[in-house]
Amino acid sequence: MRIDGSVALVTGANRGIGRAITEALLKCGSTKVYAGARDPKTLEPLREHHGSRLVPVRLDVTDAVQVAEVVGQATDIDLLVNNAGAFEPTELTDQAIIEVARREMEVNYFGVLRMVRGFADTLGRRGGVIVNICSVAGLTNVPLQPTYSASKAAQNSLTQAARALLAAQAVSVYGVYPGPVDTDMTKDLPAEFEKTSPGDIAKAMLAGIEAGEEDIFPDAFSAAFGEQFHSSPKNAERQMAAIVAASA
Template identity: 40%
Template structure:
């Protein structure tokens, strides 16, 4: 299902920096009509507001507080495209003392956050004539990285849920895109110790615009991700996308 961002109204979670801010820029460059920038602190979207004026609407969202997701839906009632980008990475190996605690927080934000955003926003997208739901997953959703074990586990769960959303939303006129970046130049990459191989955020944001227009389900945007995608291709096509 092809979705052109031109003239669309979008919601981007975690929009104040990194990949989220880049998505905002790429969407406006592609002709988006309006974007809701969902952030924990409204002041953090000040730079985007100054740049885009009334076309950029900051809205409060804290994925650890489900009530803010419900409030978000009341404000962003005209949305056609949702990009669930907000997430958290806490380095941990499987036997680390804080692994269980870290996994709990990552599941709350990354996994339950996805479920709650999708639950609330799907009826809105459908009521506005259909559109798209984009989930930022990771190459870590496909392969566990030892130092990022709990993060990998939470992203494996979000990837599985994204597959379920694709099947459930297809009859509602909503395309679903699963995005699997490798190391991208963000604070998250710095936390994971991967800045030396990180690529610009624009490879993800521009890739999303192109993948939505092409009607793709998977996007592997950067160099490392493309290697994953090439190896994963036949399984994805024959098993997941069949």
């Protein structure tokens, strides 16, 4: 797929990786980007800068009514970027861990499922593209983020299912697996986790899509970890546990 001339929708577009992706799409020639956020007012700076090419939409991916409204509005997209995510610091012994896990799953898994289901026909008519912003934590659990990692593992599995099931409609499905990114989510991670800027993640993601890479590892940490995982999932698990132990 070529980004130049595309019409895209990005969830969670008001900050972090989502904002960087939105800006990168417009810089690379997308004719229109629907930018989704729970509060569209947070998208005003982007709209003022990019004008009519940036279309703010109210979108909470946990709200089926809002998802349906956006599906009815964004009928011209050929690129869907499922970026909206949820993370809450928690430990296995926390009393609230079940509630935390449910909230993370509602956004990171069920939210993506709603969007994929909702836009499957629209994208199928155009031979479009779905991009899920996953995480290396979905390949091997990061014990410092146990429930978040589990929700990203579910998202990774959904990505694989969508790739197989939507292929008959000529819809391409990409998974993006960043390591630690310099956002609010990672502010408490130990120094052993090297962080990458959201802008660099967005740039590498778009390059991977245009190159046809189904699984995109967009930074040095994730690229090295991806090689380790594909070589030996058990060694990757031990590597992540060792990093956590060393930082304790």
